[in-house]
Amino acid sequence: MYAFEYHRPTSVKEAAGLAGKAEDIKFLAGGHTLLPTMKLRLAGPANLIDLGQIAELRGIERSGDTVTIGAMMKHAEVANSAEVKEAIPALAEMAELIGDPHVRNRGTIGGSIANNDPSADYPAACLALNATIITNQRKIAADDFFQGIFTTALEEGEIITQVSFKVPSQAAYTKFRNPASRYALVGVFVAKHASGVRVAVTGAGSSGVFRVTDMERALSGNFAAEALEGVTVAESEMNSDIHADAAYRAHLVGVMARRAVQAAVARG
Amino acid sequence: MTTVSLTVNGQSVTADVDPRTLLVQFLRDNLRLTGTHVGCDTSQCGACVVHLNGQAVKSCTTLAVQANASVITTIEGISQGGELHPMQAAFREHHGLQCGYCTPGMIMSAIDIVNRKGNTLDEQTIRAELEGNLCRCTGYHNIVKAVAAGAQGMAQTPLQQAAE
Ligand SMILES: Cc1cc2nc3c(=O)[nH]c(=O)nc-3n(C[C@H](O)[C@H](O)[C@H](O)COP(=O)(O)OP(=O)(O)OC[C@H]3O[C@@H](n4cnc5c(N)ncnc54)[C@H](O)[C@@H]3O)c2cc1C
Ligand code: FES
Ligand code: FES
Numbered sequence: 001m002y003a004f005e006y007h008r009p010t011s012v013k014e015a016a017g018l019a020g021k022a023e024d025i026k027f028l029a030g031g032h033t034l035l036p037t038m039k040l041r042l043a044g045p046a047n048l049i050d051l052g053q054i055a056e057l058r059g060i061e062r063s064g065d066t067v068t069i070g071a072m073m074k075h076a077e078v079a080n081s082a083e084v085k086e087a088i089p090a091l092a093e094m095a096e097l098i099g100d101p102h103v104r105n106r107g108t109i110g111g112s113i114a115n116n117d118p119s120a121d122y123p124a125a126c127l128a129l130n131a132t133i134i135t136n137q138r139k140i141a142a143d144d145f146f147q148g149i150f151t152t153a154l155e156e157g158e159i160i161t162q163v164s165f166k167v168p169s170q171a172a173y174t175k176f177r178n179p180a181s182r183y184a185l186v187g188v189f190v191a192k193h194a195s196g197v198r199v200a201v202t203g204a205g206s207s208g209v210f211r212v213t214d215m216e217r218a219l220s221g222n223f224a225a226e227a228l229e230g231v232t233v234a235e236s237e238m239n240s241d242i243h244a245d246a247a248y249r250a251h252l253v254g255v256m257a258r259r260a261v262q263a264a265v266a267r268g
Numbered sequence: 269m270t271t272v273s274l275t276v277n278g279q280s281v282t283a284d285v286d287p288r289t290l291l292v293q294f295l296r297d298n299l300r301l302t303g304t305h306v307g308c309d310t311s312q313c314g315a316c317v318v319h320l321n322g323q324a325v326k327s328c329t330t331l332a333v334q335a336n337a338s339v340i341t342t343i344e345g346i347s348q349g350g351e352l353h354p355m356q357a358a359f360r361e362h363h364g365l366q367c368g369y370c371t372p373g374m375i376m377s378a379i380d381i382v383n384r385k386g387n388t389l390d391e392q393t394i395r396a397e398l399e400g401n402l403c404r405c406t407g408y409h410n411i412v413k414a415v416a417a418g419a420q421g422m423a424q425t426p427l428q429q430a431a432e
Contacts, residue, residue: 006270006287006333028334035329036311038288048287052334076323100400101380102314105323106330182399 002044010053012136012159019157022047027159029072029111032103057110057161062087068134068164071110076101078109088129089267090171094121094189097175099182110160116209118149118239119183119202121175123209127200128173128189129165136161149208168193170223172263174256176203178243185244188256190264196220199257204249206239215257224265225258272336276301277345287333292316294332295342303343303372307402314401317373317380318342324380326400343372346379354421355379355414364414366405377401378415379422387423389416 007022009015019025026045028034029052037043051057057072062083069078078084079095098104098112098121112122113133126133126142133140136159145153154160171191178185184203191198197219199212218227233253238246269284276299283298295301295318307315309328316328319341346353352360355375365371381389381397389397394415395408403411 001288003286003288006331008333008336028331031331031334032311032329035290035331039309050334100314101377101397102317102324102326102400103311105320105325 001038002041004045004048007047007049008053009049009051010055012054012056012161015049015051015054015159016136016157018047018049019159022049025049025157027051027114029108029114030074030106031111032099032107033111033115033117051110051159060084062167065167066164067091067167068162069109070162071160072108073110075099075104075107075109075112079104087167088165088171090168090173090189090191090264091125091129091165094125094173094175097121097173097177103182109163113145113163114152114154114160116146116150116152117183118205118208119178119181119185119187121173121184121187121202124184124187124189124200124202125165125173126163127209127211128171128191128198129168130191130193130195130198131166132164133160134162134164135159143211146209151208166193170264170267172260172267174260174263176252176256186249186252186256188253188260190219190257190260192219192223192264197223201233201253201257204233204238204253206237206246210237212253212257219261223261225261228254228258228261270333272332274335274337275339277341285332287331289332290328291318291320291330291332291335291340292327294335295327295340301342301344305369305372307369307373312400312402313370313373314377315370315373317376317401319376319380322383324377341376343376346375353379354424355382355418358418358421359411359414362410362414362417364406364411370401370403370405374398374401374403374411374415375418378418381415382419382422387419389419391416 024046028050058070075095075098084092131142168191173189175187186204187202189200199215202209235246235250238249240246270287273282305315307313311329318327
């Protein structure tokens with residue numbers, strides 16, 4: 001790891017101030033993506049700003065049809081939250097599927113979303129649950145936030161403070177894990193809202209997380225797995241690597257989507 | 269240099285460290301607590317698992333400075349008065365190790381599983397919960413048996429659990 005200067009602010013304002021002043025900064029959340037990257041010397045920030053002591057980045061709150069989660073909430077905290085389990089059980093289940101118990105005790109929702117790994121789980125939840133990403137500067141709709149592999153709408157020095165999810169009437173997430181890395185080979189989050197159905201896919205797309213509008217249209221008419229018969233995603237837009245080729249991933253998207261709808265319907 | 273103050277196995281420790289010092293390096297090199305192992309250094313294997321404020325974490329993927337003001341328990345901190353912790357005793361009894369490299373992490377993870385899931389653990393739960401711990405030797409079978417027995421053993425010694 002290259003040397004860096006370490007900062008431990010206690011408020012978002014102080015963190016943003018540091019980010020404005022210091023050169024070549026990175027924010028540190030759970031560190032479960034950033035620290036491995038720094039060990040490999042793929043990242044070498046001169047200044048590391050630890051968000052771990054900022055109380056205002058914590059907390060989970062339900063109000064009306066939204067659940068708002070602080071950026072520094074760990075995956076295990078979301079998975080075990082009574083509010084999340086009650087309002088959006090599919091989101092708690094998704095958090096429980098991330099990595100392993102130790103990863104879930106450190107990794108955070110804010111870090112996962114800021115990182116936008118093409119195989120990460122939270123980006124699919126954000127799209128399907130029509131989330132709003134709240135930063136220290138503005139509110140960004142999930143549809144505008146994820147802009148391709150490891151790319152988001154965040155500006156330099158901008159801090160995610162909260163993520164606000166719309167409570168659906170029915171939802172489920174199904175994940176086909178890469179057995180070695182535990183990331184999604186393909187993950188599909190399906191959610192039925194008063195405004196329509198949303199289907200989001202992670203792990204599969206060659207440009208990262210995406211919505212499948214053909215499936216959304218089919219399910220808005222009839223929220224049942226049968227409605228997806230014959231609805232496919234284009235192989236040409238799928239990722240291909242040593243773990244799975246594009247044809248296999250395209251096939252899995254269909255299978256996982258049908259299973260997600262079945263699970264959502266079964267939950268009622 | 270950055271100052272860190274934390275409690276390790278019940279003892280307060282304060283030290284000046286280079287901020288890039290990993291928690292596992294701090295434990296092994298500064299405090300000479302070499303029971304915590306580095307198996308992969310890439311966040312996969314769980315040989316480095318310790319408890320940070322009562323939760324199992326990979327100490328190779330945590331900076332020592334992130335652990336400031338926290339309470340750490342390592343494999344050296346779980347036996348009491350020369351008596352093995354019930355989970356350690358179960359690993360010995362059920363031959364849950366061969367080379368022993370993964371064992372400190374396995375045991376710290378196993379205690380964390382019991383703290384979260386209780387004393388009666390079925391095989392499926394144990395296997396799923398051990399997802400973040402790799403063993404190159406045993407084939408896991410005896411580890412799973414040891415964790416189930418250790419979980420039962422922990423129910424019989426509530427004092428040892430409370431000590432954490
Ligand atoms: C073994 C292993 C298995 C894993 N399996 C999975 C899996 O199955 N599914 C999955 O989705 N993920 C998985 N992960 C990744 C894990 O969820 C990470 O914790 C997560 O992607 C990053 O979150 P973090 O809090 O650790 O962020 P960090 O690593 O601290 O930061 C990641 C990036 O986000 C930036 N950042 C962090 N917080 C903010 C903020 N509030 N505002 C702005 N920028 C910010 C940082 O500057 C950095 O660039 C795995 C990781 C490991 C080590
Ligand atoms: S050494 Fe930490 S996970 Fe392998
Ligand atoms: S006993 Fe050798 S790695 Fe597990």
